[in-house]
Amino acid sequence: QGVRIAIICAAVAGIYILDFAINTVQAAIRAFIVDCAPPHQQEAANAMASRIVGFGNIIGYCAGYVNLPPRLWFLGDSQFKILCAIASIALAATVALST
Incomplete structure (x- = not known):
């Protein structure tokens, strides 16, 4: 039970960190x-x-609607992990391209 709560807290913290970064x-x-x-x-x-x-x-x-684990299994084993990986990769790529 304690591990489950720790994982949920880490996931929530990760979402907030990703949101703040974006x-x-x-x-x-x-x-x-x-x-x-x-x-x-400017307008x-x-x-x-x-x-x-x-x-x-x-x-x-749309990506949240599609069943991603069978297609993008190398990014994670759940929809949530894959969507977080895609968001992180997109954020890193756009920041790298704009610097």
Whole structure:
């Protein structure tokens, strides 16, 4: 019973850490848009960033619907582990590409 509670607590903490990391990157992206786009293009740049975030959310919701363990078994043995791995890989890849 104690191990189960520890695993649940670790999973919840991991989700919060991943959420904070994603929000930190999104805040930096908004600042990057303001710094790089000329004033007359900032509205369009922010709108495009919002569209991309929305598209990513749709992909995430669709990935949650698909039965992933038979297809992506190398990322984990449960839907939750695979979705966390995909989010972590996507976050790391986009940060690496933008630096």
